[in-house]
Amino acid sequence: xxxAQRGIQEVSGQQIxxxxxxxxVDAVKLKLTYKxxxxxxxxxxxxxxxxxxxxETLRFYAPGAGDYWNNHEVYWLTAxxxxxxxxxxxxxxxxxPLRTTAMETGLWRNNKVYVSQYPGPDSDHWYAQDMKIDPGxxxxxxxxxTLTMQLDLxxxxxxxxxxxxxxxxxxxxxGEYEVQLxxxxxxxxxxxxxxxxxxxxxxxxxxxxxxxxxxxxxxTLVPGDTAGGMLVDSMAWAQPVxxxxxxxxxxxxxxDGSWRYKLSNLPGGYVLYDITDPLAPVHLRGMNxxxxxxxxxxxxxxxSHLDTTLFVPQVVxxxxxTFNANKQVDAVYIAPAGYIPALAPLLDHRRSQxxxxxxxxxxxxxxxxGYGMIEPDAIRDFLRWAAVEWxxxxxxxxxxxxxxxxxxEEKESVINDIPPYLRTSYLDQNGYERFIxxxxxxxxxxxxxxxxxxxxxxNNEYETPxxxxxPDIWLGRFPVKSADEVATVVSKIVRYETTQAASTFWTRTAxxxxxxxxxxxGSTDSAxxxxxxxxxxxxxxxxxxxxxxLYFDPLHNGDEPWREDDAVAMNERAVALLNxxxxxxxxxxxxxWWQWATTDSEASTPYIFYLYDVDKLTNRNQLFIGLSMTCxxxxxxxxxxxxxxxxxxxxxxxxGGAAAVWGPSGLSVLxxxxxxxxxxxxxxxxxxxxTAKLGELVQAGYFxxxxxxxxxxxxxxxxxxxRRTFLLFGDPLTT
Numbered sequence: 081x082x083x084a085q086r087g088i089q090e091v092s093g094q095q096i097x098x099x100x101x102x103x104x105v106d107a108v109k110l111k112l113t114y115k116x117x118x119x120x121x122x123x124x125x126x127x128x129x130x131x132x133x134x135x136e137t138l139r140f141y142a143p144g145a146g147d148y149w150n151n152h153e154v155y156w157l158t159a160x161x162x163x164x165x166x167x168x169x170x171x172x173x174x175x176x177p178l179r180t181t182a183m184e185t186g187l188w189r190n191n192k193v194y195v196s197q198y199p200g201p202d203s204d205h206w207y208a209q210d211m212k213i214d215p216g217x218x219x220x221x222x223x224x225x226t227l228t229m230q231l232d233l234x235x236x237x238x239x240x241x242x243x244x245x246x247x248x249x250x251x252x253x254x255g256e257y258e259v260q261l262x263x264x265x266x267x268x269x270x271x272x273x274x275x276x277x278x279x280x281x282x283x284x285x286x287x288x289x290x291x292x293x294x295x296x297x298x299x300t301l302v303p304g305d306t307a308g309g310m311l312v313d314s315m316a317w318a319q320p321v322x323x324x325x326x327x328x329x330x331x332x333x334x335x336d337g338s339w340r341y342k343l344s345n346l347p348g349g350y351v352l353y354d355i356t357d358p359l360a361p362v363h364l365r366g367m368n369x370x371x372x373x374x375x376x377x378x379x380x381x382x383x384s385h386l387d388t389t390l391f392v393p394q395v396v397x398x399x400x401x402t403f404n405a406n407k408q409v410d411a412v413y414i415a416p417a418g419y420i421p422a423l424a425p426l427l428d429h430r431r432s433q434x435x436x437x438x439x440x441x442x443x444x445x446x447x448x449x450g451y452g453m454i455e456p457d458a459i460r461d462f463l464r465w466a467a468v469e470w471x472x473x474x475x476x477x478x479x480x481x482x483x484x485x486x487x488x489e490e491k492e493s494v495i496n497d498i499p500p501y502l503r504t505s506y507l508d509q510n511g512y513e514r515f516i517x518x519x520x521x522x523x524x525x526x527x528x529x530x531x532x533x534x535x536x537x538x539n540n541e542y543e544t545p546x547x548x549x550x551p552d553i554w555l556g557r558f559p560v561k562s563a564d565e566v567a568t569v570v571s572k573i574v575r576y577e578t579t580q581a582a583s584t585f586w587t588r589t590a591x592x593x594x595x596x597x598x599x600x601x602g603s604t605d606s607a608x609x610x611x612x613x614x615x616x617x618x619x620x621x622x623x624x625x626x627x628x629x630l631y632f633d634p635l636h637n638g639d640e641p642w643r644e645d646d647a648v649a650m651n652e653r654a655v656a657l658l659n660x661x662x663x664x665x666x667x668x669x670x671x672x673w674w675q676w677a678t679t680d681s682e683a684s685t686p687y688i689f690y691l692y693d694v695d696k697l698t699n700r701n702q703l704f705i706g707l708s709m710t711c712x713x714x715x716x717x718x719x720x721x722x723x724x725x726x727x728x729x730x731x732x733x734x735x736g737g738a739a740a741v742w743g744p745s746g747l748s749v750l751x752x753x754x755x756x757x758x759x760x761x762x763x764x765x766x767x768x769x770x771t772a773k774l775g776e777l778v779q780a781g782y783f784x785x786x787x788x789x790x791x792x793x794x795x796x797x798x799x800x801x802x803r804r805t806f807l808l809f810g811d812p813l814t815t
Contacts, residue, residue: 081155082394082452083142087329088353088384089155089393093134099397101159104131111163112140113156115451120360122166139166141382142393143358147453148204149485149499154452155393169354172366173373178340181238182332182381184321188229188297189314191488197521199504200313201248201283205522206488207311211301218303225301227312234330234388235321237293241335243320245297248313249284255306259286263294275306284310293319329385331355338375346370347385356380401448409470410435411813414459415478415566416497417441422566423478429574430813438470442479442498454485456501456529464532467553474554474775474812475530480561480728483524483717493723495561500524500717500745506538509547516804517746524717524745526807527782530555538804547800550786554775554812556740559716559728568734573811576703576739588769591628591662591704592618593654593688595669595677600634608750610668616754617666620761622769630657632669632679632688647680647687654689659736661702664764666757668750671710673718673725691722694729697736705774705810706730706741707760709753714743714807731809740774740810742781744802752785752799756806758792759784775812782806 083089093103107123107130122139123132132138146152191206199205211225245261245268257272270286297317301310321332323343329350334341352372354362356379364372364381384390411430413423420439430437442459450458459477466472479498487494504522505513516538517523525537530551534540538549560566597609611631618627629642632650636643644650654676658665667688669677675687706727708714714727722729730737742760744753759781764772782803788795 081157082396083153083155083391084145084151084393085391086143086145087141087389087391088139088351088382089142089391090137090139091393091395092137093132095395096132096138096157097134099395101157103134104129105159106131107165108163109159109161110138111158111161113158114142114153114359117359118162118164119155120164120166122363141353141355141358141361143355149454149496151486152453156398156452164360166361166363168363168365170366171352171364171372171374173340173368173371176338176340176373176375178342178371179335180323180342180344181240181320182323182334182341183241183318184233184235184330184332185316185318186231186233187314187316188231190229191486193311194484194489195311196517196523198250198252198281198311199522200250200311201285202313203504205504207250207313209312211308211310211312213301213303213308215303215305215307224303227299229297229299229315231295231297231317231319233293233295233319233321234328235332236324236326238320238322239292241320242289242291243293244318245288245290245315246285246317247299247315249286250281250311250313251284251309252281252311253307253309254280255308256304257284257308257310258302258304259310260300260302261288262298262300263290263296264292266290266292293321325350325383329383329389331380331382331389333380334374334378336376336378338373340371340373343370343372343383346383349385351384353382353384354379355382398447398452401444403465403469405469407470408436409438409466409472411437411474411476412463412466412470412472413437413439413476413478414442414445414462414498415439417443419478419560419563419566422563423570425574426570426811429577433813435813454496454499456499459498460501460529460532460537463529463553467532472553474556476811477526477529477555477557478560478566480559481524481717482719484719487719489719491719492721493561494719498557501526501528501537502717503528503538516801517748518801519747523805524715524807525804526555526557526745527551527804547797549800549803550782551779551803554773554779556774556808556810556812557716558731559724559809560732561723565732568732572703572734572739573814575701577814580701580703588622588624589626589628589660589662590618590621590664590666591630591657591660593657593665593667593669593676594631595688596632596634596679598633598635600680602635607670610750613750613754613757614666614668617668617757617761620758620765622765628657628660628662630654632677634680647683648685650679650688651685651690651693655693655696658689658704659697659699661699662704663702664707665704665738666707666709666761668709668753668757671708671713671726671744673712673715673720674722675726676708676710676713689726691724691726691729694726694733694737697730697733699736703737703739705814706738706743707757708741708743709757711744711747714741714809715745716809717745727809738809740808740814742774742778742806742808742810744806746801746805748802748805749799752802755785755789755794755799756781756802758789770815772815773812774808774810774814778808778812
């Protein structure tokens with residue numbers, strides 16, 4: 081059952097029969113589960129035969145409709161016993177005190193701002209607003225950061241019981257904080273002093289109790305004597321309401337003690353439920369004269385009514401997934417079903433090379449390992465299984481993904497069939513929390529899909545946390561958004577490995593580009609000497625390899641023609657170099673999602689190579705393998721109206737660009753990049769030309785980062801974050 085609305089769900093026996101469970105079926109044989117938890121269900125057994133007939137219905141309660149990746153929940157029904165039927169409780173009114181009010185609760189949320197460094201109370205990194213304040217703003221009330229929250233009450237407001245408002249906040253600068261909550265003309269002020277706290281970042285859930293109710297709450301951060309930074313995540317609220325149902329359904333909460341609750345204007349055909357325990361709701365019987373009695377504990381109640389609290393979920397039949405174990409499969413290509421036909425030429429090409437390959441519908445993996453919902457760990461769990469049962473060497477994820485699956489940032493392109501493996505932190509060997517990306521916090525870890533030891537790729541008993549992280553299989557990704565894009569990259573890869581292989585000039589040409597170390601004012605870049613590390617990589621190349629250098633150097637006045645001091649000319653030469661047909665392109669330097677380097681901010685092209693420069697590439701028959709030893713350029717999950725980052729665009733470009741790109745999803749340092757490129761180029765030089773596979777070259781880079789390297793005077797492993805945040809756009813089996 082695919083549930084898209086919170087509330088009671090009703091499914092007919094006819095729907096169930098159409099999905100594959102024959103009716104009539106004994107009610108006690110029905111088992112409903114949600115993520116392996118048994119959910120109590122109610123069979124509306126009209127003829128009291130203990131069975132669900134085709135003309136009868138069953139009901140269950142669903143407390144939510146989605147998670148970080150999904151806008152729905154999936155419940156599973158079987159007919160093999162082991163389930164639970166919904167209990168009943170008599171709530172016939174007695175002589176308890178009478179009341180016509182109760183409490184309505186809710187959680188206001190309006191995700192707009194993503195902050196990778198700070199997980200909120202729900203750990204999702206999304207906030208409604210980032211409020212910053214400075215002491216200089218004191219008295220300038222029009223400049224105070226303010227957020228208005230509109231609350232949706234289903235029932236009429238009442239009086240007599242205080243309303244409780246609890247904003248979920250996070251302060252990230254040590255300071256003195258004053259927050260005002262305004263509602264119905266009343267202002268409540270809460271304060272906090274974090275100047276002496278051990279850490280700057282901390283959650284804050286101040287509670288404001290006020291008389292009366294409100295559909296709107298205004299939250300304002302008032303400046304004090306210190307600077308402040310505060311993120312607003314959400315706000316929980318509880319307000320008194322009248323039990324006038326308005327001929328509709330509603331959810332309300334009782335109060336402490338035993339009470340007779342008097343309701344009015346109930347809808348026709350309603351049923352009263354206690355949903356305090358979502359897995360075990362209770363059907364309440366015995367209401368008389370629109371009144372029921374319950375207590376002394378607080379309970380949450382639901383009055384059912386179609387389309388407000390009663391819904392009909394989608395019913396889908398499921399055939400169990402069966403994989404043949406104990407067979408040899410060299411590589412798997414995981415994709416949405418609609419993309420698999422476009423993979424056929426690549427699969428045929430691999431089979432002609434002697435590989436055994438399988439294309440797998442990703443939804444079958446979500447069904448088998450993810451309870452039917454999008455879940456990165458479902459893919460990893462399958463790969464763990466396949467590594468044992470099939471002895472796979474390589475895997476390719478065929479889909480784009482995003483960190484914003486619900487498009488909170490309102491970009492034009494949102495595809496998330498195979499999401500990034502988003503993680504924020506792990507515990508190191510000393511028990512300290514470490515970020516996946518030391519500077520960004522949360523980041524994508526596609527190599528986590530390929531690290532197969534333990535239930536958790538980062539915290540498990542098989543390795544030293546963080547430092548022991550290594551992929552166990554080769555992994556690539558095609559960040560595609562359509563079957564047409566699949567066809568494009570498949571055509572490029574097959575062409576690269578077949579018709580283009582005859583070009584000796586092309587395969588024996590390597591281009592190296594680098595950002596400047598010495599700035600225009602003579603100061604040096606603290607990030608490091610990009611040219612020096614580029615030259616170290618060049619020194620590893622085959623003696624017969626033609627080297628094409630291009631370095632940005634704003635102070636160049638010598639005889640080395642590969643140094644360029646003009647930003648516009650540098651960009652033009654970079655485009656020309658990539659169009660000239662090198663088989664390998666390596667860039668060292670600064671970067672962001674859209675470009676290599678920032679050269680001269682006043683120039684018309686203030687970069688070495690830019691996102692839309694890719695469209696100028698016409699090297700269709702001389703594609704290159706790209707190494708982006710920089711930051712961000714492979715962060716495919718960054719929301720963007722352009723639809724791609726720089727590295728994605730080079731890989732997806734139909735008329736040229738790259739047959740594969742190995743690049744960064746995060747923010748990292750030159751020493752880590754140098755490890756990766758050193759291992760890659762060293763193994764490439766050691767292999768016979770045309771025999772090295774991308775997967776083994778990338779793995780050699782990860783291993784170089786993993787291990788000490790006395791030959792490089794590297795006595796200990798450094799910068800292990802690059803093993804988590806660098807990823808390959810392409811097929812690891814490409815040679």
